[in-house]
Amino acid sequence: MSNTPNKFDQLSTNSDTEFKAESNDENFIPIYDSLHSNNQSPLLHNFDQVLQLEEDYDETESKSSASGEPKFVLNQREFDENELNVETKSDLTEINEKNSSQIFSDAEDQDTQNEEVDLPVEQNDEWRSQSKHVFILSESGKPIYSLHGNEVKLIAFMGLLQALMSIIECDNENKLNFVVAGDHKIAFLHRSHLILVCVSSEPDKCVEQLELELNYCYNQIISVVTLSLIEKIFSRSHNYDLRNKLTGTEKLLTNMIHRLKSDYGMLLNCVNSYPLQFETRDQVSRIIAQQITPIRSVLFGLLLFDNRLVSLIRPKSRNIHPVDVHLLVNVITGFDTPKSVEFTWYPICLPNFDKNGIMYAYISHLDESCKTCLILLTGMCDEEQSIELNECRKRIQQKMQTQNIFQIMNLKLKDNSLKLDQIGVSELKHFLFKDNKVFQYFVSDYGLPYSQSLEEQQRIFDMYQKLYHKLHNKTNSLRIIYMQKKYETILGWQTSNFEIYATFSPLVTKDITINAINKLLEFTQKNKSKIFLSSMPTLPR
Amino acid sequence: MRNELNPSQISLAYFLIFNSEYGLKEGKEAEKVFYYYPPDEKIEKQVRIAGFCAGMIRFTQTFKSRKPCEFVHTEKIRIIINQLDENFWIVMGLNVPISPNKVYESDLISDQIYMSILKQIYKSYKLFNGIIGDCLEQLGHIKLRENLKIFFDDYIENKLNVHDSDIMNTFNGLQFMSLDRNMYLKIQCLLNLLEEKVSLVEKVVVMHQDQVIWSGLEQEDVSSIYGYLKDLVIKNSSIISPNQSTLHAKFLVDDKIQKILTSTPSTSNQIPNDEIDQEYFEFKKIYFEKPKHEQYYLIPYNLAKLTFFIFIPANQTFKLSLLKEIDEVLAKPMISFLQEIAELQMKRNMNYQEEKEIKYIYFNRLNLAQKSTLNNSKDMPKHLMTLISQLSKDLEGCTPSGEIFVKSGKDYWIACKKSDLREVYVVVCQKNANLTLIDEEVKQLCNTDFTNIFFME
Numbered sequence: 001m002s003n004t005p006n007k008f009d010q011l012s013t014n015s016d017t018e019f020k021a022e023s024n025d026e027n028f029i030p031i032y033d034s035l036h037s038n039n040q041s042p043l044l045h046n047f048d049q050v051l052q053l054e055e056d057y058d059e060t061e062s063k064s065s066a067s068g069e070p071k072f073v074l075n076q077r078e079f080d081e082n083e084l085n086v087e088t089k090s091d092l093t094e095i096n097e098k099n100s101s102q103i104f105s106d107a108e109d110q111d112t113q114n115e116e117v118d119l120p121v122e123q124n125d126e127w128r129s130q131s132k133h134v135f136i137l138s139e140s141g142k143p144i145y146s147l148h149g150n151e152v153k154l155i156a157f158m159g160l161l162q163a164l165m166s167i168i169e170c171d172n173e174n175k176l177n178f179v180v181a182g183d184h185k186i187a188f189l190h191r192s193h194l195i196l197v198c199v200s201s202e203p204d205k206c207v208e209q210l211e212l213e214l215n216y217c218y219n220q221i222i223s224v225v226t227l228s229l230i231e232k233i234f235s236r237s238h239n240y241d242l243r244n245k246l247t248g249t250e251k252l253l254t255n256m257i258h259r260l261k262s263d264y265g266m267l268l269n270c271v272n273s274y275p276l277q278f279e280t281r282d283q284v285s286r287i288i289a290q291q292i293t294p295i296r297s298v299l300f301g302l303l304l305f306d307n308r309l310v311s312l313i314r315p316k317s318r319n320i321h322p323v324d325v326h327l328l329v330n331v332i333t334g335f336d337t338p339k340s341v342e343f344t345w346y347p348i349c350l351p352n353f354d355k356n357g358i359m360y361a362y363i364s365h366l367d368e369s370c371k372t373c374l375i376l377l378t379g380m381c382d383e384e385q386s387i388e389l390n391e392c393r394k395r396i397q398q399k400m401q402t403q404n405i406f407q408i409m410n411l412k413l414k415d416n417s418l419k420l421d422q423i424g425v426s427e428l429k430h431f432l433f434k435d436n437k438v439f440q441y442f443v444s445d446y447g448l449p450y451s452q453s454l455e456e457q458q459r460i461f462d463m464y465q466k467l468y469h470k471l472h473n474k475t476n477s478l479r480i481i482y483m484q485k486k487y488e489t490i491l492g493w494q495t496s497n498f499e500i501y502a503t504f505s506p507l508v509t510k511d512i513t514i515n516a517i518n519k520l521l522e523f524t525q526k527n528k529s530k531i532f533l534s535s536m537p538t539l540p541r
Numbered sequence: 542m543r544n545e546l547n548p549s550q551i552s553l554a555y556f557l558i559f560n561s562e563y564g565l566k567e568g569k570e571a572e573k574v575f576y577y578y579p580p581d582e583k584i585e586k587q588v589r590i591a592g593f594c595a596g597m598i599r600f601t602q603t604f605k606s607r608k609p610c611e612f613v614h615t616e617k618i619r620i621i622i623n624q625l626d627e628n629f630w631i632v633m634g635l636n637v638p639i640s641p642n643k644v645y646e647s648d649l650i651s652d653q654i655y656m657s658i659l660k661q662i663y664k665s666y667k668l669f670n671g672i673i674g675d676c677l678e679q680l681g682h683i684k685l686r687e688n689l690k691i692f693f694d695d696y697i698e699n700k701l702n703v704h705d706s707d708i709m710n711t712f713n714g715l716q717f718m719s720l721d722r723n724m725y726l727k728i729q730c731l732l733n734l735l736e737e738k739v740s741l742v743e744k745v746v747v748m749h750q751d752q753v754i755w756s757g758l759e760q761e762d763v764s765s766i767y768g769y770l771k772d773l774v775i776k777n778s779s780i781i782s783p784n785q786s787t788l789h790a791k792f793l794v795d796d797k798i799q800k801i802l803t804s805t806p807s808t809s810n811q812i813p814n815d816e817i818d819q820e821y822f823e824f825k826k827i828y829f830e831k832p833k834h835e836q837y838y839l840i841p842y843n844l845a846k847l848t849f850f851i852f853i854p855a856n857q858t859f860k861l862s863l864l865k866e867i868d869e870v871l872a873k874p875m876i877s878f879l880q881e882i883a884e885l886q887m888k889r890n891m892n893y894q895e896e897k898e899i900k901y902i903y904f905n906r907l908n909l910a911q912k913s914t915l916n917n918s919k920d921m922p923k924h925l926m927t928l929i930s931q932l933s934k935d936l937e938g939c940t941p942s943g944e945i946f947v948k949s950g951k952d953y954w955i956a957c958k959k960s961d962l963r964e965v966y967v968v969v970c971q972k973n974a975n976l977t978l979i980d981e982e983v984k985q986l987c988n989t990d991f992t993n994i995f996f997m998e
Binding site: 186 | 589592593596597600603604605606607608609610611612613614615616617618646647648652924927928931935938939940943944945946947948949950975976977980
């Protein structure tokens with residue numbers, strides 16, 4: 001087995017996720033429930049189904065926690081419990097010792113730091129002028145992550161963050177949400193022993209966006225450590241240095257934060273789907289479904305092209321949340337995996353699937369350009385499994401090759417039928433369409449002058465981002481927003497079926513915009529089967 | 542303002558003024574807090590809140606923010622912070638209202654509205670007391686604390702109304718009375734005459750009931766004093782026929798001084814008139830910011846619905862004779878103005894139509910003129926008023942002109958238009974409307990109600 005050394009090659013630290021799946025933390029509020037209340041499942045055909053599934057989900061979860069029923073409880077079989085207990089105990093005592101010594105040395109460090117010419121990071125001009133900061137710390141103020149600057153050098157600063165937070169929380173169980181100072185906005189998120197803080201001076205970012213970003217960061221951490229492990233660690237030693245469990249995955253956080261800057265799927269809580277002829281997509285799905293159905297341990301099969309979803313094979317009764325898909329994509333884009341690597345195993349917790357359990361993602365690039373990526377999610381991972389999945393992957397690869405699918409997928413990039421000019425309204429410069437039934441979206445190409453400047457495209461993203469949060473405001477949710485601004489007129493419209501965000505030239509009349517929107521709806525209706533994934537085969541599990 | 546706390550309404554949690562340079566020594570932290578409301582709060586909590594705000598301010602400055610910390614959103618309390626003078630900070634904490642299903646509705650509190658209210662409170666303080674830093678220098682910190690307590694206790698208990706605030710609070714605009722050109726010229730003539738005959742008169746504001754006809758003040762000053770003048774007018778609205786009004790009633794002075802004003806020099810048995818100086822009348826002294834920080838006497842002169850507010854520099858001395866001179870110049874012409882205005886209003890009322898379905902707010906940032914048919918904000922859902930203030934913030938981003946149309950809920954539409962410094966907000970409640978229909982409605986409104994005002998199409 002020449003490939004076995006690759007197993008866990010990226011995350012050796014994660015091998016210490018030896019714990020039982022625990023779902024007894026009732027206090028935990030599902031992360032995305034508050035933010036995207038109805039958007040539980042991405043690829044369903046109607047809301048009823050969504051609700052149904054949510055119920056299913058709850059049931060299976062409670063069942064699994066109660067009886068340890070092995071159907072979807074992951075990661076249990078592999079580890080010997082006794083071994084686990086001994087290991088964690090010794091691990092923790094070691095950590096405690098380390099921590100106490102660290103506190104002393106930190107304190108000393110600080111003292112000397114202040115005296116030295118070398119200024120603390122928070123007095124560094126460049127650091128202070130960054131347009132965005134993300135800090136993650138533990139409840140006791142221990143640094144875990146900082147987007148800019150070494151988090152260890154920010155220990156005093158993180159202490160201040162923790163203190164500000166606790167003053168508010170001491171008072172009548174209050175909660176600190178965010179702070180505004182001129183153009184600066186600072187969002188706080190305190191969840192399961194972690195404090196996440198985002199400081200932004202980007203004038204176009206609204207606070208709701210920062211909160212959304214912090215939620216993604218939180219999920220990123222859960223996806224590495226799992227919620228139950230966090231609970232366990234911090235209930236035993238609240239001074240624990242969580243960086244021990246995150247080593248090597250900091251760049252996933254950084255990658256996540258960068259992607260959030262311009263990823264429409266992450267903004268809209270949608271899967272990024274890759275437009276493809278219905279027939280081709282169907283072909284691909286059937287190939288994958290056929291191959292993975294016999295392998296009982298595989299729960300999900302995803303095929304991505306250009307980091308966008310081409311096909312998703314799932315068990316009949318379970319679905320995968322868009323946020324979880326984004327976390328998977330983040331693994332692919334976040335690590336610079338050498339292209340020669342045939343496949344990698346990556347242990348991951350999908351917080352919206354089971355926030356306490358670990359799954360194993362078998363990740364493999366199928367073509368030479370590395371654009372096509374196959375992800376198989378399984379409940380276990382061992383050598384036997386690797387061999388089995390490798391065989392399976394090879395068969396998929398072969399079939400796709402003989403049916404010429406790689407070529408077709410590459411060609412689709414140059415397809416003209418989905419171009420903006422097909423709509424035929426010259427005032428329409430750009431649009432974004434979200435289908436609220438299937439939780440997928442379509443984004444058009446940019447008309448002039450936007451097509452020529454990345455900055456302008458970013459500006460459009462930021463405007464849509466503002467519209468999105470205005471439409472979805474908790475107390476003042478809006479149906480329609482029409483804004484005539486200096487450089488463009490923008491429109492946001494939400495109904496129970498869809499959301500539209502569109503950019504027009506500045507002096508457009510309302511009649512033209514309404515006409516354009518009608519044409520746009522026709523267009524998306526006509527191309528629905530191309531743009532979105534629908535009626536995917538499911539696994540009989 | 543001390544009403545029974547209704548959790549579904551925005552209410553005042555606390556209000557404080559602190560100086561970040563005081564109370565730095567351990568054990569003396571309480572010196573930091575110069576004023577705190579409610580007064581019976583434990584000193585530890587007062588210190589904790591002041592300390593938190595000071596910490597937050599320092600924290601935000603770490604990131605080179607152009608402004609120090611302004612708003613702190615917590616689940617239960619919204620904190621609004623404003624810098625007064627170098628080291629003085631004013632802080633208002635508001636209880637976030639709770640919805641019937643026990644959810645904190647943070648979005649019902651508009652930052653902009655309450656920041657304006659906070660700024661307005663200090664403007665009123667400044668009007669009568671001057672800049673707080675100067676007060677500290679002149680009075681020392683113990684006296685200043687007393688002084689703050691007197692002013693703010695009264696303001697918070699009697700004037701501050703946090704739960705009925707709306708977008709009008711952010712405009713701080715004036716209601717102007719529109720007159721025809723002739724009337725306007727006549728009033729101008731009279732003002733010139735007054736300044737000519739009574740040389741001490743420096744600035745004048747003319748009001749008809751609570752509407753401004755003429756203001757000789759700088760924009761900033763008039764917006765700070767307008768509320769006070771309005772209160773004064775309402776408090777003293779007399780029903781005496783203008784012909785019979787006595788001198789003391791005209792100058793809105795106390796009964797105590799009445800005797801002096803009504804007595805003739807010969808019958809006076811107390812102090813001879815000539816020796817009564819300006820202090821005796823107890824006219825309010827007021828600070829204006831522009832063109833320079835200076836103190837003035839505010840002398841009101843009222844006949845029925847018409848009031849002239851006359852400002853005389855506080856460093857000048859004047860005697861009873863001055864008041865008589867003013868009376869001589871103003872009394873007669875004012876009586877005829879009153880008649881003419883009454884006739885004008887009669888004519889207007891004839892034309893006045895039934896109350897419309899469409900409500901609007903108009904505001905001109907240049908002259909602070911505001912006009913609103915949304916006078917009773919209670920007849921609108923609370924969240925719409927918050928929405929309007931959010932939209933007003935969004936409209937700032939549309940330069941120099943732009944428009945925003947939004948549909949909220951099922952039937953409410955809000956259309957905002959901006960042209961340079963003029964803004965109009967229109968609320969339409971109509972079932973099954975669409976964007977074009979609302980656009981038509983708004984255009985029609987602009988054609989009837991704002992004929993002279995240009996709005997970009």
